[in-house]
Amino acid sequence: MTAFWAEPDFDAHELVQLVHDRASGLTAIIAVHSSHLGPGAGGTRFWHYADPAGAMRDALRLSRGMSYKNAMAGLPMGGGKAVILADANRTKTPEMLAAFGDAVDALGGRYVTAEDVGISEADMVAVAKRTAHVSGLPVEGEGSAGGDPGPFTAYGIYLGIKAAVAHKLGKDSLAGVHVAVQGTGSVGGGVARLLARDGARLTLADIDAVRAARLADELGGVAVGADAIMATPCDVFSPNALGAILDDRGIAALDCAIVAGGANNQLARPEHGGKLAARGILYAPDYVINAGGIISVATEYLARREGRLGDVAEVNALVEKIPGRLEAIWHDSDSTGVSADVVADRMAQKLIGRG
Ligand code: NAD
Secondary structure (H helix, E strand, O other), X not given: OOOHHHOHHHOOOOEEEEEEEOOOOEEEEEEEEEOOOOOEEOOEEEEOOOOHHHHHHHHHHHHHHHHHHHHXXXXXXXXXXXXXXXXXXXXXXXXXXXXXXXHHHHOOOOEEEOEOOOOOXXXXXXXXXXXXXXXXXXXXXXXXXXXXXXXXXXHXXXXXXXXXXXXXXXXXXXOOOEEEEEOOOHHHHHHHHHHHHOOXXXXXXXXXXXXXXXXXXXXXXXXXXXXXXXXXXXXXXXXXXXXXXXXXXXXXXXXXXXXXXXXXXXXXXOHHHHHHHHOOOEEOOHHHHOOHHHHHHHHHHHHHHOOOOOEHHHHHHHHOOHHHHXXXXXXXXXXXXXXXXXXHHHHHHHHOOOO
């Protein structure tokens, strides 16, 4: 058996902590990839892994991803992530969340947590009873930062799509631009609503077909089956559901000029960025375009550390820098011939002192 620190996913993590609490049954991994720019920030995932090695892999990849995302978002935060290994019934108890809060607290602020898949705002409120190193808590006052990061993620993606359309199609308006949206949940639904306001033509899909159909009715778009969305002829394909959809098959199916959406880890393998570029498709690196949520979460946390409530205007101002970062990546990519995903990774590595 190879030790996990010899695996490429380890990527010189600064800290990997295994936590087991007998009394509550909590088993968790807390990973901090880099604290070069600040405390390692990233959400906690609550998930049942058939194979615990999968939990370690997830923690390490997600934590490195957060280093890159936070650096490219211009945040004074490093990258980290926690994974709570759920049992097959996904039993989650207040005692487990308390033990998890104690484990985060024991790191003295090296890791700052928030929600991720399987963890709700209410869970974070429970964790916050044991540690101050928590974000993604309910909004405390009118116009203050906090709460659901989804709308901020959606806003950044909408701005990124506008920038991509200007860069690739030379259009300064979204009127009549056809966007195929995969996933109409918190992020995809928000993106679709913003695009509709600008007169974009929408094709929507979700495995929850009723959800997609309702949104299509509301916005005057068209709903198609979840298996048809990637092959929809369109200007922009916007993935806002699952990761790893850009594999050989997915890329071959695409009939678009641009891929720009919020799903994490869209490229199935690193070489798929080059494959998209070889097809002449402009790609918005996922962790750059979908940083709106972490910008909200980090702004809330940093303000609270200063004893004040962060404000939504502060969050929006940072989210509005996302298109400029994408443009810098695309310009570099155009002039060097290096694919956009690789350009983004190199920029991020430089920012965290590993370039
Ligand atoms: P969500 O659960 O609200 O919505 C996801 C939607 O995708 C659901 O409606 C689900 O039915 C649908 N879906 C699942 N599989 C699908 C498939 N195969 N085809 C079509 N639709 C499918 O989640 P969300 O918060 O909107 O997050 C969406 C994606 O964006 C995830 O990959 C998430 O990791 C990423 N992301 C979210 C945020 C955030 O702030 N919420 C931030 C960064 C990245």
